[in-house]
Amino acid sequence: MNSVRDRNESAWLLPAGPGINHRLRADMRHFDDEEEVDVVIVGCGAGGSTMAQRLARAGWSVVAMDAGPFWDPETDWVSDEAGSHHLYWTEPRVIGGADPVPLGSNNSGRGVGGSMVHYAGYAPRFHPSDFRIHSADGVGTDWPIEYTDLKPYYTEIEEELPVSGQDWPWGDPHSYSYSPNPVSGNGDMFLRGALACGITAKVGPVAIANGRFGNRPHCIYRGFCLQGCKVNAKASPLITHIPDALAHGAEVRADSMVTRIEVDERTGKATGVHYNRRGSQRFQRARMVVVAGYSIETPRLLLNSASARFPDGLCNDFDLVGRYLMVQGAPQTAGRFDAEVRMYKAPPPEVSTEEFYETDPTKPYKRGFSIQTVSPLPITWAEHVAAQGHWGAGLRQYMSDYVHWSCLGALCEFLPLPENRVILSSEKDRHGLPVAQFNYSQCDNDKALMRAAQSVMEDILHGAGADEVITIDRYAHLVGGARMGADEHSGVVDGDCRSFAVPNLYITDGSVLPTEGSANPALTIMAVAARAADRLTAGGSGSPADRIPVPVRRGATG
Amino acid sequence: MSGLPLDPSAGGGRFPGFDVMAQSKHWDEVTTSVVVSRLGMPPDIRFFRGTEEATASALCDQLLDQKNPPRVPVVNMVDARLADEQTDGWHYDGMAPDGQSWRDSLAALDEDAMVHSGCPFAEAPWDAQSAILQAVLDLGSKPWHGTPAARIWSLWTRYACTAFYSHPWAWDEIGFPGPAYPRGYKNLGVNEPGGKNNRLEPFEVADARPAQDPLRKGNS
Ligand SMILES: Cc1cc2nc3c(=O)[nH]c(=O)nc-3n(C[C@H](O)[C@H](O)[C@H](O)COP(=O)(O)OP(=O)(O)OC[C@H]3O[C@@H](n4cnc5c(N)ncnc54)[C@H](O)[C@@H]3O)c2cc1C
Ligand code: SF4
Numbered sequence: 089m090n091s092v093r094d095r096n097e098s099a100w101l102l103p104a105g106p107g108i109n110h111r112l113r114a115d116m117r118h119f120d121d122e123e124e125v126d127v128v129i130v131g132c133g134a135g136g137s138t139m140a141q142r143l144a145r146a147g148w149s150v151v152a153m154d155a156g157p158f159w160d161p162e163t164d165w166v167s168d169e170a171g172s173h174h175l176y177w178t179e180p181r182v183i184g185g186a187d188p189v190p191l192g193s194n195n196s197g198r199g200v201g202g203s204m205v206h207y208a209g210y211a212p213r214f215h216p217s218d219f220r221i222h223s224a225d226g227v228g229t230d231w232p233i234e235y236t237d238l239k240p241y242y243t244e245i246e247e248e249l250p251v252s253g254q255d256w257p258w259g260d261p262h263s264y265s266y267s268p269n270p271v272s273g274n275g276d277m278f279l280r281g282a283l284a285c286g287i288t289a290k291v292g293p294v295a296i297a298n299g300r301f302g303n304r305p306h307c308i309y310r311g312f313c314l315q316g317c318k319v320n321a322k323a324s325p326l327i328t329h330i331p332d333a334l335a336h337g338a339e340v341r342a343d344s345m346v347t348r349i350e351v352d353e354r355t356g357k358a359t360g361v362h363y364n365r366r367g368s369q370r371f372q373r374a375r376m377v378v379v380a381g382y383s384i385e386t387p388r389l390l391l392n393s394a395s396a397r398f399p400d401g402l403c404n405d406f407d408l409v410g411r412y413l414m415v416q417g418a419p420q421t422a423g424r425f426d427a428e429v430r431m432y433k434a435p436p437p438e439v440s441t442e443e444f445y446e447t448d449p450t451k452p453y454k455r456g457f458s459i460q461t462v463s464p465l466p467i468t469w470a471e472h473v474a475a476q477g478h479w480g481a482g483l484r485q486y487m488s489d490y491v492h493w494s495c496l497g498a499l500c501e502f503l504p505l506p507e508n509r510v511i512l513s514s515e516k517d518r519h520g521l522p523v524a525q526f527n528y529s530q531c532d533n534d535k536a537l538m539r540a541a542q543s544v545m546e547d548i549l550h551g552a553g554a555d556e557v558i559t560i561d562r563y564a565h566l567v568g569g570a571r572m573g574a575d576e577h578s579g580v581v582d583g584d585c586r587s588f589a590v591p592n593l594y595i596t597d598g599s600v601l602p603t604e605g606s607a608n609p610a611l612t613i614m615a616v617a618a619r620a621a622d623r624l625t626a627g628g629s630g631s632p633a634d635r636i637p638v639p640v641r642r643g644a645t646g
Numbered sequence: 647m648s649g650l651p652l653d654p655s656a657g658g659g660r661f662p663g664f665d666v667m668a669q670s671k672h673w674d675e676v677t678t679s680v681v682v683s684r685l686g687m688p689p690d691i692r693f694f695r696g697t698e699e700a701t702a703s704a705l706c707d708q709l710l711d712q713k714n715p716p717r718v719p720v721v722n723m724v725d726a727r728l729a730d731e732q733t734d735g736w737h738y739d740g741m742a743p744d745g746q747s748w749r750d751s752l753a754a755l756d757e758d759a760m761v762h763s764g765c766p767f768a769e770a771p772w773d774a775q776s777a778i779l780q781a782v783l784d785l786g787s788k789p790w791h792g793t794p795a796a797r798i799w800s801l802w803t804r805y806a807c808t809a810f811y812s813h814p815w816a817w818d819e820i821g822f823p824g825p826a827y828p829r830g831y832k833n834l835g836v837n838e839p840g841g842k843n844n845r846l847e848p849f850e851v852a853d854a855r856p857a858q859d860p861l862r863k864g865n866s
Contacts, residue, residue: 106828162674162676163676164676165676166674166676166677166680166825167673167674167677167825167826167827168677168680168681168812168824168825169811169812170808170809170812171677171680171681171812173732176734176735177735178732178733178734178735179735180735180736180737180743181735181736181737182736182737182738182739183736183737183738183739184738184739184740188738188739190734190736191734191735191736192733192734192735192736193734270834271834271835272834272835273834273835273836273837273845276835276836277836307830308826308827308828308829308830308831309830309831309832309834310826310827310829310830310831311826311831312826312827318674318827318828319827319828319830424859425836426839426856426857426859427836427837427838427839427856428836428837428846428852428853428856429836429837430821430837430845430850432822432823433831433833433834434831434834465822466811466816466817466820466822467807467808467811467812469811470803470807470808470810470811471803471804471807474800474803474807477783479708479709479779479783479803480708480709480710480711480776480779481656481711482860483709483710483711483807484652484656484657484710484711484819485656485657485860486657486860487657487811487816487819487820488652488657488658488660488819488820488821488858488860489657489820489858489859489860490820490821490822491820491821491822491853492853492856492859525739526736527739555859556859
């Protein structure tokens with residue numbers, strides 16, 4: 089364990105038991121807007137916080153901004169579904185396309201910690217095959233980096249969160265530093281059903297230690313992971329990376345909505361960011377800008393930063409910004425048992441199978457899906473029931489049966505398509521900025537995977553003894569929108585997350601992922617950010633600005 | 647047991663003696679204040695105007711089958727969210743944001759009721775209201791007053807269900823203990839039928855009618 093603490097002391101900087109380190113926050117360093125800091129980071133979620141912690145440790149002066157608050161879990165979060173609405177990004181957005189994807193609670197967070205504040209907590213790796221699906225299957229695209237490039241960072245981040253689970257047999261087989269958590273009723277039903285069907289299922293991988301970690305307490309199995317963990321048991325950057333960043337001199341500037349990235353027309357370099365803090369418009373100077381606002385807000389910010397040099401949006405010379413945005417198809421299938429499952433007990437993330445992850449040559453579709461426990465609380469469960477067409481008396485009666493249901497969710501790999509994208513709407517937000525319009529349409533492969541996953545989940549639940557099953561179609565996990573590519577014609581950033589168009593502009597969040605596999609993305613987003621930070625800070629001496637790599641020559645300039 | 651009137655044949659009384667609020671002394675203060683506020687006087691109507699309130703009340707009563715008092719004040723809870731613009735942020739391209747969609751769809755319900763029953767929706771008999779709503783649901787993705795019916799239906803049910811199932815009386819009805827911090831749960835695992843392998847916490851109550859599966863053939 090000591091080596092983790094040497095790299096990242098966050099868990100030891102928190103108080104023993106729940107709560108935050110008030111001293112650390114009160115003593116936080118503050119930079120002036122006029123001071124040219126080494127780096128300003130936009131967004132303190134999975135990617136942004138990892139970057140902040142790594143760069144602060146390397147001695148850079150860091151200002152990390154977030155549009156939302158600097159949470160105190162003790163006072164700001166509740167153990168209640170409806171009362172957790174403020175955790176989500178609920179600024180206006182428009183959704184369109186043939187298969188529009190609802191956003192809000194289901195898709196993105198705000199505030200320090202980002203969407204990981206209310207993510208479920210699954211932390212699987214991508215498979216080696218994910219990085220080469222075009223070469224192997226002729227679909228999607230290849231990444232400019234390989235699994236082996238990310239592997240050391242997967243291991244690092246898994247230790248820092250930390251992740252617990254059984255030995256993992258899929259993808260690149262690996263094990264976890266923490267043993268799996270005990271399994272509740274819902275996980276048990278999954279394991280029973282999988283066994284009956286001859287499907288391998290494993291406990292984990294979950295970013296909740298089975299035990300204490302540093303000063304962070306043991307999970308109390310209260311089931312409110314999607315409402316933010318008041319206990320400090322479930323990992324989010326608020327407790328896994330921000331404390332260490334603060335201890336190394338980073339400033340976290342919350343309640344600061346970045347509205348525009350400034351680029352010097354003469355040098356072609358970013359000079360800082362315009363932001364709105366509690367009603368006043370300000371500008372922070374910086375030698376480098378790192379954008380980490382996630383797949384909707386990152387493209388929106390780039391598009392809203394158009395200038396004479398970039399008339400169609402920053403970094404958008406080749407019409408790639410906002411495109412190839414993906415979600416995973418996430419149908420959820422529930423089964424009814426005479427036994428009481430009481431799926432609200434224990435964390436929703438418990439058990440998964442990746443047995444259907446890879447392309448199966450006997451099937452008419454490419455790529456695959458994973459299956460995991462999901463355990464909806466009553467309000468979300470009511471959505472499942474209402475989706476079956478029940479209302480009024482039928483709904484109430486159905487809901488009275490809640491304790492008897494077990495629920496699984498699939499993650500189906502949807503393919504990256506150019507028309508699935510963010511564009512600017514004619515509608516404006518309260519800052520007067522055009523809001524994002526997010527269009528989505530599924531391709532046939534996407535649809536085939538949804539149905540295949542549903543039928544496996546039905547088999548598992550029937551195998552466990554369910555007499556009835558119901559399914560609701562949902563979507564999860566945005567990625568893409570500013571993807572990495574081998575060159576400026578295929579990506580907005582390169583494999584090190586540096587934009588092709590502006591040499592000191594980086595993007596280190598979910599939007600850079602070119603494909604999304606059937607794995608929950610947060611661990612991969614953090615690993616990609618950790619690698620980018622490592623590449624930026626590796627070797628070299630002198631001031632951080634000197635280490636910015638020499639820009640590759642751009643083709644046509646506008 | 648839940649204070650809400652629900653007949654045993656309709657799923658009422660399955661958790662005899664179960665009382666979520668009796669456990670509130672074990673909850674943290676912040677959560678308690680949020681939950682307790684739902685039990686106090688319902689918030690005044692601020693968003694719905696004129697006859698919208700009556701239409702919305704009738705609609706919410708229908709959606710959650712709250713024919714008789716005491717009721718969870720669903721319409722006040724929906725109204726409060728709309729007044730505070732506490733939406734999920736997104737709306738469909740070509741459809742108004744949530745607040746305006748509520749207004750438009752309430753007006754459309756009144757129009758339907760005028761055709762169907764010759765009076766506004768709120769004044770139509772219970773069964774006539776039910777028939778009007780079922781007709782909207784049955785349209786599926788086909789348009790209803792210019793908008794795909796399923797999108798309006800999901801708008802109504804999302805808001806109404808969120809309000810209703812955030813209320814402790816509804817939790818009593820479905821056996822859900824509500825907040826769980828800082829106490830958490832100690833007994834994990836499947837409770838087999840017939841009381842075998844009891845994994846209930848001391849404050850949880852077993853379902854008195856575990857075979858009352860709403861979907862079981864012959865029971866629906
Ligand atoms: C309900 C739910 C469950 C999930 N479960 C899982 C799971 O089990 N496992 C998993 O791996 N993933 C899960 N995810 C997804 C995961 O949380 C995200 O993929 C991940 O957090 C994205 O990381 P990010 O760094 O790209 O963005 P985020 O973590 O979302 O961080 C972006 C941050 O940027 C801020 N921001 C945006 N724009 C601006 C701006 N202009 N100015 C200032 N700040 C800005 C936002 O406030 C936010 O804090 C889940 C998501 C949801 C919604
Ligand atoms: S179940 Fe565990 S990890 Fe999840 S919110 Fe509760 S204490 Fe935190």
